[in-house]
Amino acid sequence: MQPTKVTAGGSVKIIDRSNFPATDIAAVIVTLKPGGLRELHWHPNEDEWQYYVKGTGRMTVFAAGGHARTMDFHEGDVGYIDRSMPHYIENLGDTELVFLEIFPTPEYQDISLGEWLAHTPSRLVNQHIDTGEDFLRKIARKETVITPA
Secondary structure, three states, rough: OOEEEOOOOEEEEEOOOOOOOOOEEEEEEEOOOOOOEEEEEEEEOEEEEEEEEEEEEEEEEEHHHHHEEEEEEOOOOOOEEEOOOOOEEEEEOOEEEEEEEOOOOOOOEEEEHHHHHHOOOOHHHHHHHHHHHHHHHOOOOOOOOOOOO
């Protein structure tokens, strides 16, 4: 299958009932190039199971109250993220990082931080984080895989 999304940092292939009607689960195959980053996002409809196929990655998961946990993953490792917990994953190695995301639901859903900010009134966001409304209008409205600056 061709990638669903491709950027300079890598690609994702999303498989769910929309393109494979015989399934009752959603899955994503993520490939991150060295230095690539899967931006901060969360899944509103189900918990996420991960299986790391190739490479070395680091994931940070955020919780309420300013708490966060960062973990490193290698080939053969399994990760888990509770529903609606914001997280991002970065490739720490010098080869591609490939991992699977599995969701016990027939429909894949995610919300990226950029998408959330882009859909929140810019005046409201600016009043809280003081980035400037022009900056906020330029934020992409879809999740992407990006490379570090």
